[in-house]
Amino acid sequence: MNNSFKTFLKHTAKDFHNQSVNPPVVRASTIIFKSMQHIRKTQAKAQKNPIGGHYDYGRQGTSTTHILQKILTKLEESYHVFTTPTGFGAVFLAIFSVTRPGDEIIITDSVYSPTRILTQDFLKEFNIKAVFYDPHDLKTIEKNITKKTKLIFVENPGSNSFEFQDLGKIISIAKKNKILTAIDNTWATPYYFKPIKFGFDMSIVSATKYYSGHSDVMGGSLAVNKKVFNKVKTAERNTGLRLGPDDAYLITRGLRTLDVRLDRHSENAKKVAEFLSKNKKFKLLYPYKKDSYNFRMWKKYYSGASGLMGLKIKSKNTNSVRKFVNSLKLFGYGYSWGGFESLVLHQEFRETGNRKYLNLAKDEHLVRLHIGLEDPSDLITDINQALKHLK
Numbered sequence: 001m002n003n004s005f006k007t008f009l010k011h012t013a014k015d016f017h018n019q020s021v022n023p024p025v026v027r028a029s030t031i032i033f034k035s036m037q038h039i040r041k042t043q044a045k046a047q048k049n050p051i052g053g054h055y056d057y058g059r060q061g062t063s064t065t066h067i068l069q070k071i072l073t074k075l076e077e078s079y080h081v082f083t084t085p086t087g088f089g090a091v092f093l094a095i096f097s098v099t100r101p102g103d104e105i106i107i108t109d110s111v112y113s114p115t116r117i118l119t120q121d122f123l124k125e126f127n128i129k130a131v132f133y134d135p136h137d138l139k140t141i142e143k144n145i146t147k148k149t150k151l152i153f154v155e156n157p158g159s160n161s162f163e164f165q166d167l168g169k170i171i172s173i174a175k176k177n178k179i180l181t182a183i184d185n186t187w188a189t190p191y192y193f194k195p196i197k198f199g200f201d202m203s204i205v206s207a208t209k210y211y212s213g214h215s216d217v218m219g220g221s222l223a224v225n226k227k228v229f230n231k232v233k234t235a236e237r238n239t240g241l242r243l244g245p246d247d248a249y250l251i252t253r254g255l256r257t258l259d260v261r262l263d264r265h266s267e268n269a270k271k272v273a274e275f276l277s278k279n280k281k282f283k284l285l286y287p288y289k290k291d292s293y294n295f296r297m298w299k300k301y302y303s304g305a306s307g308l309m310g311l312k313i314k315s316k317n318t319n320s321v322r323k324f325v326n327s328l329k330l331f332g333y334g335y336s337w338g339g340f341e342s343l344v345l346h347q348e349f350r351e352t353g354n355r356k357y358l359n360l361a362k363d364e365h366l367v368r369l370h371i372g373l374e375d376p377s378d379l380i381t382d383i384n385q386a387l388k389h390l391k
C-alpha cells in the first residue's frame with residue numbers, strides 16, 4: 001500500500017517489541033555487545049551501510065535518533081538526514097563540510113544574522129571568504145563567482161525581510177559553474193518545498209521551529225544528496241555534532257502533527273494577512289499580493305506558506321512602534337517561532353545583520369509576527385487594538 005506522507009507520519013516508529021505506539025527513548029553512551037566479534041560485525045555493517053543505524057558508541061546515535069532520521073529522510077526525499085543539537089549547528093555543519101581555507105562562499109544578503117556573522121566574521125579567521133548577493137538580483141551571484149567559489153548558500157524567504165528568490169535560476173547557475181548549493185528551508189520545511197528533490201545538495205531546517213512545534217526543544221536537520229554525503233559524514237564524525245535521544249524523541253513526537261499544525265498556521269496566517277493587507281500604515285511581507293514578484297516566486301516553487309510574516313512600518317515615531325508591539329496581548333515578545341503560540345519581535349538594526357541590500361530607511365521598522373494556532377479572529381482583534389498606538 002502506498003500511503004501518503006500524512007499517514008506515514010502517524011504510523012511510523014511504532015514499537016511492537018514494547019507494544020507502544022511511540023518509540024522508546026534509548027539513552028546510551030556505552031552500547032553493549034555480546035562479544036568482541038559482535039562489535040566488529042556491527043562496525044563492518046556500519047562501514048558497508050553508513051546510513052543503516054549500526055552504532056558502536058552513543059555519540060553516533062541510538063535507535064531513537066535513527067528513527068527520527070528515517071522519518072526526516074522520507075519527508076525530505078533525500079539520500080540522508082543528519083540531526084544536530086540546534087538548527088544553527090546544521091548551518092555550521094553544512095558550510096564546514098564543504099569548505100576549506102582559501103575557498104569562497106556566495107550567500108544571500110538576507111540570511112539569518114547568526115549565519116551572516118558565522119560566515120562573514122568567524123570563517124574569515126579560517127581564510128574562508130563570504131560574499132553576499134542581492135536576493136532580487138541574481139546577477140550578483142554570477143558576478144561574484146570565482147575559481148575559488150565552493151558553495152552558494154541560500155535562505156528563502158529572507159530572514160525578517162521575506163524576499164522570495166528565483167530558486168530555479170540559482171540551481172542552474174550553480175550547476176553550470178559546478179558549485180555546491182545549500183538552502184535554509186526552515187520557513188517552509190519540506191512539507192511545503194523539497195529542496196533536495198529540486199536540486200539543492202544540502203537543506204537545513206531548524207527542528208526547534210515547526211518540526212517540534214511546541215517551543216520546548218532545540219534541534220536541527222541537514223538533508224543531503226548522495227554527492228555530498230561522505231563529506232558531511234566525515235565532518236559530522238569529526239565534530240561530534242549530533243542530536244541527543246531525548247531531543248530526538250520530542251522532535252519525532254512533534255512531527256506526528258506537522259501537517260495538521262502547518263496547515264492551520266497557514267490558514268490562520270492567511271486570515272491575518274488579509275486583515276493586515278488593508279492597512280496603509282505598513283507593507284505586509286508575506287506572499288499574498290498576487291501581482292508582486294515575491295508572490296510569483298513563492299507560487300512557482302512552494303505548495304504552501306507557513307505562519308511567519310513581517311511588517312515594514314514607516315514611522316518617524318519609534319515609540320509608537322514599540323507601543324504597538326508592547327500592546328499586543330496574545331503575541332509573546334521573544335525569539336524563535338514555529339511553536340503553537342503567536343509571537344512578535346521588533347527587529348533592531350543589529351538583528352537584521354549588516355546588510356548591503358536591505359534598503360531600510362531610518363524611519364522604517366521591521367516587525368516580525370509569528371501566527372500561532374490560536375483562534376485567528378482573536379489574533380485579529382488583538383492586532384486591531386494594538387494598531388491604534390501606531391503613529
Ligand SMILES: Cc1ncc(COP(=O)(O)O)c(C=O)c1O
Nearest residue numbers: 086087088112186206208219336
Ligand atoms: C531561518 C533560521 N535558520 C536557523 C535558525 C537556527 O536555529 P536554532 O535556533 O535551532 O539554532 C533559526 C533560528 O531562529 C532561523 O530562524
